[in-house]
Amino acid sequence: MNRLNPHISVDCVIFGFDGRQLKVLLIEREQLSEENKASSSGLLKLPGNLISDTEDLDHSAYRVLKELTGLDNIFLKQFAVFGNPNRLNSSNDLAWLRSTSGLHIERVVTVAYYSLVKINESNPTESLLAKTNWMPVKDLPQLTFDHNLIIAEALEALRKELRTEPIGFELLPKKFSIRQIQSLYEVILGNNLDNRNFRKKVRKLEYFVALPEKEESVNHKPAQLYKFDKKVFTKNRKDAGFVI
């Protein structure tokens, strides 16, 4: 392991969907022996750490994520940098960072990434290390540092991405019902969508392919399953490369 750079860190917001809720992967911050337990409220944090001196930023993000959560081979997207000079103001946060890194730390600017993974599929979340927690984005406790803010901005970035990229499919199983994709879009966008309009819109799309299969083991009428055809999507949108 190379020398850590005490001025720059990476943090990863890993979003997951369990069919009902949008969740985010957090890790437990170890409590220091000298910490005042009553006041050290925020003991959950995003997977993140200082970068090493010889590493590229993206490289650091992948390494840190793997070390802290076990997640590997997922696509991380850099979306913002957080550099408020007061972001380490809580004395507990600062003490914790100094103690765990063994470095003299004053100000840390963090480069933030987000990613989307499927929860409940064998890979990759089965390999998650202990001390990781999937927490609902809508109902987060106070986290350490400015991590609540980072998650809020990651969600905004995700919503924005959804205007042009069909990234929702990253969070769904390969075969899915219209109900499932509608639920996903509703939790990301934070509002209800009209069922009838949604179905009408989806059924018109060439890249949204009906499969000769229905849902299995559900306790309602099994719904038609679909898959997303990325090639058709990419081909179709070439003309729509801009708004005027």
Place this chain on the structure above:
Amino acid sequence: MNRLNPHISVDCVIFGFDGRQLKVLLIEREQLSEENKASSSGLLKLPGNLISDTEDLDHSAYRVLKELTGLDNIFLKQFAVFGNPNRLNSSNDLAWLRSTSGLHIERVVTVAYYSLVKINESNPTESLLAKTNWMPVKDLPQLTFDHNLIIAEALEALRKELRTEPIGFELLPKKFSIRQIQSLYEVILGNNLDNRNFRKKVRKLEYFVALPEKEESVNHKPAQLYKFDKKVFTKNRKDAGFVI
């Protein structure tokens, strides 16, 4: 002036359009007396500098841009961070940075911003300081540090933004012809657009409002002038908040 932070900088990519070309605002890097003139090829750079220790990143970007170019009150958008450990590898670049800052510098991560301004309008480019240059994006020389890469990525970010946001209007006069806006889109997207389709598309848009005016003092048949109605655009797109 507060103490500079020797680990983090900001750089600003200021795009401008002169009716024909997409340009970027560069500043001349002062040559150090000990520099080998023959080898110090890249003497142009983006407006940028180290942040100060007590400043937020955005704040630093606005301050540095104003100090170096005179530009003020323009919207800067943070789009990426550049942290390759080798980005200061050129010995001239590193020597220059150490000499001008008076600091011991090893690695600098830079937070990059971009902005769009109108060239040839009295405000804001009239106030530009000496030593600033508008250079065509398509034909840039070798710049200092990794600034060619930063500009290339800013252009990609601009193209992406153009898929969902009508930002092109920031680069045009308030009243413009269809020919002007088509030229602008062509230089940003880097390809020719079909005239007939473009006109047809534009004329269908409710937020693209024909004015009771034509071009003046042009040496071709004066074209109809239009304006962009942002309110109508914002209202119309509410429904189209995502792709599925």
